[in-house]
Amino acid sequence: MNKIKSPYKINRLNFNFEAFRKGGLIGVALAFLALFIVVPLIAVFTEAFSKGAELYFASLMDPDARSAIKLTLLVAAIAVPLNTIFGVIAAYAIAKFQFKGKNFLITLIDIPFAVSPVIAGLVFVLLFGSQGFLGPFLEANNIKIVFAVPGLILATVFVTFPFVVRELIPVMQEQGTDEEQAGRILGANGWQMFFRITLPNIKWGLLYGIILCNARAMGEFGAVSVVSGHIRGLTNTIPLHVEILYNEYQFSAAFAVASILAMLAIVTLFLKSVVEWKTK
Amino acid sequence: MFKKKKRHHQVLPAFGLSMGYTLVYLSLIVLIPIAFLFIKAAAISWDDFWSIITDRRVLASFQLTFSTSFMAAFINAIFGTLIAWILAKYQFTGKKIVDAIVDLPFALPTAVAGIALTTLYAPNGWIGRFFEALGIKVAFTPLGIMIALIFIGLPFVVRSVQPVLQELDQQYEEAASTLGANSLQIFMKIILPTIFPAILTGFSLAFARALGEYGSVVFISGNMPLKTEIVPLLIVTKLEQFDYVGAAAVAAVMLVISFILLFLINFWQWRISKKYETV
Numbered sequence: 001m002n003k004i005k006s007p008y009k010i011n012r013l014n015f016n017f018e019a020f021r022k023g024g025l026i027g028v029a030l031a032f033l034a035l036f037i038v039v040p041l042i043a044v045f046t047e048a049f050s051k052g053a054e055l056y057f058a059s060l061m062d063p064d065a066r067s068a069i070k071l072t073l074l075v076a077a078i079a080v081p082l083n084t085i086f087g088v089i090a091a092y093a094i095a096k097f098q099f100k101g102k103n104f105l106i107t108l109i110d111i112p113f114a115v116s117p118v119i120a121g122l123v124f125v126l127l128f129g130s131q132g133f134l135g136p137f138l139e140a141n142n143i144k145i146v147f148a149v150p151g152l153i154l155a156t157v158f159v160t161f162p163f164v165v166r167e168l169i170p171v172m173q174e175q176g177t178d179e180e181q182a183g184r185i186l187g188a189n190g191w192q193m194f195f196r197i198t199l200p201n202i203k204w205g206l207l208y209g210i211i212l213c214n215a216r217a218m219g220e221f222g223a224v225s226v227v228s229g230h231i232r233g234l235t236n237t238i239p240l241h242v243e244i245l246y247n248e249y250q251f252s253a254a255f256a257v258a259s260i261l262a263m264l265a266i267v268t269l270f271l272k273s274v275v276e277w278k279t280k
Numbered sequence: 281m282f283k284k285k286k287r288h289h290q291v292l293p294a295f296g297l298s299m300g301y302t303l304v305y306l307s308l309i310v311l312i313p314i315a316f317l318f319i320k321a322a323a324i325s326w327d328d329f330w331s332i333i334t335d336r337r338v339l340a341s342f343q344l345t346f347s348t349s350f351m352a353a354f355i356n357a358i359f360g361t362l363i364a365w366i367l368a369k370y371q372f373t374g375k376k377i378v379d380a381i382v383d384l385p386f387a388l389p390t391a392v393a394g395i396a397l398t399t400l401y402a403p404n405g406w407i408g409r410f411f412e413a414l415g416i417k418v419a420f421t422p423l424g425i426m427i428a429l430i431f432i433g434l435p436f437v438v439r440s441v442q443p444v445l446q447e448l449d450q451q452y453e454e455a456a457s458t459l460g461a462n463s464l465q466i467f468m469k470i471i472l473p474t475i476f477p478a479i480l481t482g483f484s485l486a487f488a489r490a491l492g493e494y495g496s497v498v499f500i501s502g503n504m505p506l507k508t509e510i511v512p513l514l515i516v517t518k519l520e521q522f523d524y525v526g527a528a529a530v531a532a533v534m535l536v537i538s539f540i541l542l543f544l545i546n547f548w549q550w551r552i553s554k555k556y557e558t559v
Contacts, residue, residue, distance in 0.1 A: 021463075022370055029363045030378065035407075036431055037384050040396040043406065047399055086305050093298035105302075107546045111310050114542040116492025118512040119531045122519065123313035126320050131524050133316055157309055180292050190293035212386070219389025221495035226516060239391040239495070246395050246499065255399075258392040265387035272387075273380045 044262045047255035059245075059256035067233045068241035069260070071149070075224075075237060076217040079156040083213055087164025088206065092198065094165075095172030096180070106169070112161040120158045121226025124151055147229030152237065155223040160213045167209030171202050204279045208272065215268040219261055314535065321532035324525055332529040337505050338514065342533075345511045348422055349490035352429030353437075357483040360437025361475070367438070368445035382439075385432050390495025397428050398499040420502030425510065428496040433486030440482030444475050477552050481545060488541045492534070 049056055059065060094102060112120065126132050128145040138145060145151045183193045221239040228235040230244065238261055245254035332338065367379055401408040401418040411418050418424045448471065456466045494512040501508040511534055518527040
């Protein structure tokens with residue numbers, strides 16, 4: 001009788017210890033996440049509404065805020081498609097063909113991830129600013145890039161450059177080339193192959209990349225801050241408008257505008273989870 | 281042999297076209313602009329360059345940036361691994377939400393994170409007041425910079441370690457357990473060596489990101505020269521004073537460091553993936 005009972009007992013003790021450890025580890029991990037991630041997110045919304053809903057909506061309807069929202073949408077509407085087209089084409093070249101120096105090329109594509117956003121802005125100021133290499137030429141032809149909208153777009157394209165392509169390379173590599181080859185043998189031309197086989201096969205990966213690229217494009221601060229010149233109503237994106245309001249001690253207004261970006265982040269995470277769930 | 285191989289690769293169309301487009305776009309957006317930064321920095325003599333980057337204020341900002349980035353990445357390596365562990369190994373309610381929330385620092389614009397953290401950790405903020413009572417200042421000190429860098433770096437470690445933990449073969453743990461190893465021994469001798477490369481990758485990614493971070497730090501740091509001025513902010517300050525050469529020189533040093541880190545990380549990941557392919 002004892003012999004049967006004791007292993008059961010040990011087992012139960014073990015189980016309790018396991019459960020205790022599991023609970024402890026989950027508790028510590030969740031506390032860390034709550035402190036560093038959830039509380040800041042809650043703070044954005046609490047501060048945004050701290051002076052009441054009226055001021056909240058007034059801050060969003062302010063002409064400068066509205067032009068910042070419009071500019072952010074414009075910048076993203078240009079930068080994201082450019083990098084999406086590049087991402088699909090570059091991933092096709094890298095994943096579907098074998099060539100020397102592939103890893104080196106991928107590392108070059110990664111450069112914008114490794115470069116400080118401030119330096120990303122700086123390179124365009126050095127290139128197109130009045131002191132820059134092309135500055136005299138641009139001035140002579142009355143073209144403004146830095147401290148104007150084209151500079152914002154260029155800086156945003158730079159910092160969001162790798163998002164789509166880096167998402168697509170592993171997806172395309174995993175799919176291999178069998179289906180495309182079969183399509184070709186059965187007489188599909190290049191475009192038919194691309195639009196009927198390659199593109200449908202990567203649609204979720206592509207969507208994933210676009211979502212992340214868009215979030216960064218709309219939220220970019222450092223690079224855009226360097227090239228914008230902070231001209232109110234003209235070259236201020238939403239994040240830059242947040243900074244101006246904050247530095248003017250209009251905290252509630254700053255957080256009200258910031259709350260749009262926080263909602264964008266939440267939507268981004270939600271869509272990302274949906275895509276992850278779809279591909280599983 | 282060579283001919284056959286070549287023909288095999290040309291079954292799919294438009295390699296030349298897609299590769300050409302890739303290289304042109306990459307050069308125009310990334311490579312040429314960066315090359316011009318190095319040209320700008322190289323336009324001055326070596327002595328001038330050296331005196332710019334060994335200036336007391338510049339050295340202080342490099343030291344601050346490296347030490348806070350290292351500490352933040354280190355803390356992320358520990359807690360990021362723990363979070364990856366509970367996500368990979370345990371089932372609990374709300375796990376999907378927790379999993380999604382880990383990526384918030386990727387999705388939340390840095391400026392928003394910056395003002396939120398500053399408000400929280402200011403002496404009268406929700407969290408800052410507790411530290412204030414203990415006599416510790418967080419916002420506008422290096423500690424505040426570290427907190428911002430922990431925020432932005434956390435997902436890198438979690439997302440590096442989590443897939444490795446999920447794929448970890450249970451049978452080694454079970455074998456060790458049957459042979460009498462306790463759970464600490466199993467973790468130290470079996471699990472940790474397997475996930476260590478992933479932890480190191482996550483650490484390096486978080487560290488590299490922290491070195492260049494601007495938006496989330498600039499609000500909480502207080503931006504005092506010699507004390508809480510990070511390198512990216514120093515570059516912005518030099519630009520605002522129209523010191524383009526100085527900005528380019530400091531940026532060139534940062535770029536070289538970033539490139540070395542990037543090559544190391546990519547080479548490393550490539551080695552790891554090769555290893556797994558052959559096994």
